[in-house]
Amino acid sequence: MSGTETGHVGAVDTVGFLGLGAMGLPMAVNLARAGFDVLAWNRGRPPLEAAAAAGCRTAAGPEQVAAAAPVVLTMLPDLPQVIELLDGQGGLRSGRPVMDTLVVMGTVSPVAVHALAERLLPQGITVVDAPVSGGVTGAREAGLSIMAGGPVEAVARVRPYLEAMGSTVRRMGDTGAGSLAKACNQLVVAGTLVALAEAVLLGERGGLDPTALLDVLAGGLASSEVLTQKRRHLAEGDFTPSGPARYLHKDLGFVLDSADDEGVTLPLSTTVAGLYAAIEAQGLGDLDNSVVLGLLRDGSPHSPDRPTKD
Known part of the structure; x- marks a missing residue:
C-alpha cells in the first residue's frame, strides 16, 4: 500500500x-x-x-x-x-x-x-x-x-x-458501556499505583531497598500488570512519562462522575482522585502517572480542593 x-x-x-x-x-x-x-x-x-x-x-x-x-x-x-x-x-x-x-x-x-x-x-x-x-x-x-x-x-x-x-x-x-468499563479499569490502575507507591514509601522509610521490595511483590499475590510496567519508574524514582499523570487525573474524574450518576459511593476512588488532583495542581501532570510516589515522598498527599478533616 x-x-x-x-x-x-x-x-x-x-x-x-x-x-x-x-x-x-x-x-x-x-x-x-x-x-x-x-x-x-x-x-x-x-x-x-x-x-x-x-x-x-x-x-x-x-x-x-x-x-x-x-x-x-x-x-x-x-x-x-x-x-x-x-x-x-x-x-x-x-x-x-x-x-x-x-x-x-x-x-x-x-x-x-x-x-x-x-x-x-x-x-x-x-x-x-x-x-x-x-x-x-x-x-x-x-x-x-x-x-x-x-x-x-x-x-x-x-x-x-x-x-x-x-x-x-x-x-x-x-x-457508553465501553467507557464505563474503562472507568472501572482506570479505578483499578490508579488504586494499584497508589498502593504500590505507598508500599515503596513505607518500605524505604523502614530501610528496605525499593528494587528488592518490588521484586518480592512481583513474585507473589501482589503482582500485577501495573507493577510490571511501572516497576522501573517506582524503583528508580524516574518519572519520565510513559503514561502522563494528567490523563489519569482526567479519567478519575469520569470515575467520580459515573459514581455520582449511578448513586454509588466510592471511598477509594475519591481518595485516589484527590491525589491525582494534587499532582495536577502542582504542575506535575506531564510526568508519568507513577509520580504519585514523588507526591507522597514530598508529604503533599491531598488535593487542595479535597482537604482532610481536622
Whole structure:
C-alpha cells in the first residue's frame, strides 16, 4: 500500500484512523500490518510520515478520511477533540462523507459519548465507544484489552479492526458501556499505583531497598500488570512519562462522575482522585502517572480542593 497523501478514495475496505500519538500510531500500524487499507490523519506531520513508512496511506485532513472510509476510528485524548474533528471546518462531516460509523477509542466520559451517539444517529452515523487498556506496550504488540459499547451489529462490524489491535475484545453493552468499563479499569490502575507507591514509601522509610521490595511483590499475590510496567519508574524514582499523570487525573474524574450518576459511593476512588488532583495542581501532570510516589515522598498527599478533616 502506498504511503502517499490522498483525497477521495473509493475502496470499501478503507478504514480511517485519526490521532497518531504514542498509542494511536502503533495501533494504526497494526491495522495496516493486518492487511487493512488504513487512511490516517494527524495534526503533526512526523507521525503521519511514520505511519506512511509503516504501510498506511495518509490524508490531508479529516474531511478526506470521512470521504473514503465508512468506518473511522479516533484515538484522541478526550471527546471535545473528537467533536472538534467532527463538526469543525474541514471536519469529518464536511463535504460528502461516506462515514457511517465512528469508533471512539480514547478514554472519554460514558455519559458524554452516549449523548454524542444519540445526536449523531439521526444523521446516519453510529457511534461505538471502544476504549483500550494496555498502554504503549499493548499498543505496539497488538495486545490491548478493548472494551466496546454500541449496537450489536455495529460492534460486530468493527470487530475485525479491533481484533487487529487487541488480544481481548469484548462488547460491554450499548454505547457508553465501553467507557464505563474503562472507568472501572482506570479505578483499578490508579488504586494499584497508589498502593504500590505507598508500599515503596513505607518500605524505604523502614530501610528496605525499593528494587528488592518490588521484586518480592512481583513474585507473589501482589503482582500485577501495573507493577510490571511501572516497576522501573517506582524503583528508580524516574518519572519520565510513559503514561502522563494528567490523563489519569482526567479519567478519575469520569470515575467520580459515573459514581455520582449511578448513586454509588466510592471511598477509594475519591481518595485516589484527590491525589491525582494534587499532582495536577502542582504542575506535575506531564510526568508519568507513577509520580504519585514523588507526591507522597514530598508529604503533599491531598488535593487542595479535597482537604482532610481536622
